[in-house]
Amino acid sequence: MRDPHVVALLYRVETEPTLVFDNPPPVEHQTNDFDVRLAGGVVTVTMHEHHASEESARRDVDQYLRGWEITAGLQFGRPDMRFVFDRAEVIDRAPPKPGTATLHARAFGSVTAFGTLTVRASRRQYPEPPADFTLSPDVESMWRRFEGYLRGREPLLSMAYFCRTVLTTSAKLGPGTASLKPMEAAATVHQVDLGVLLMLNGLTNVGDESTARKKHSNNRPLRGEEVAWIEAVIRALIRRAGERAANPSGPHRQLTMADFPPL
Secondary structure: OOOEEEEEEEEEEEEOOOEEEOOOOOEEEEOOOEEEEEEOOEEEEEEOOOOOOHHHHHHHHHHHHHHHHHHHHHHHOOOOEEEEEEEEEEEEOOOOOOOOOOEEEEEOOOOOOOOOOOOOEEEOOOOOOOOOOOOOHHHHHHHHHHHHHHOOOOOHHHHHHHHHHHHHHHHHOOOOOOOOOHHHHHHHHHOEOHHHHHHHHHHHOOOOOOHHHHHHOOOOOOOHHHHHHHHHHHHHHHHHHHHHHHOOOOOOOOEOHHHOOOO
């Protein structure tokens, strides 16, 4: 090709055995850089601007779709859906002969599967595309640890402690927080009621499975409602990190104890 132009990128939806979509209606969304349409298990991303290579076109699209995977996981409570690149539609804007522009498709990606669970959730709607949510290193690292917990690869409390530490560390790096204690800084920057973070801190030291912090723990098993509360809070904090990445100056609605299951 003398002048290749990426018209669209196509991805397919893959789900865990625990999730099936039951003939959901299409979902459409528009960003400044591309249009997105999800229908029949296929995502078609139509580019607004010129991209001469598949790699260039995929750079922002892959990040956007990764954010969609994460917000879907936060909504479903499990990482049950992912987007796998299928092909790029490319035309030659300067073909050898007038009227003979050709369409090229390159197929990539692989099918992967996790686990052997057979209990399925049937959903009639696709998850909505991420709104006011941007993938960031903090979001990615927190989600990966939460996903590891959901897949049984990491204990609940070490995952929760890690996520809480990510938030307090990023908050202390922000302006105007030098005089605040880490928890206070995190509550202020992320607009989370301090009581929520203090409760999370307390529960991560209850029945703490880490040897390094064992002496600071109350060393008792967590109750079922405490486990559910921690899971809900971590999902909300990951979402808040994505909301702040999309709009660092806010304001964002403050998260309070009323937003989470009763303890």
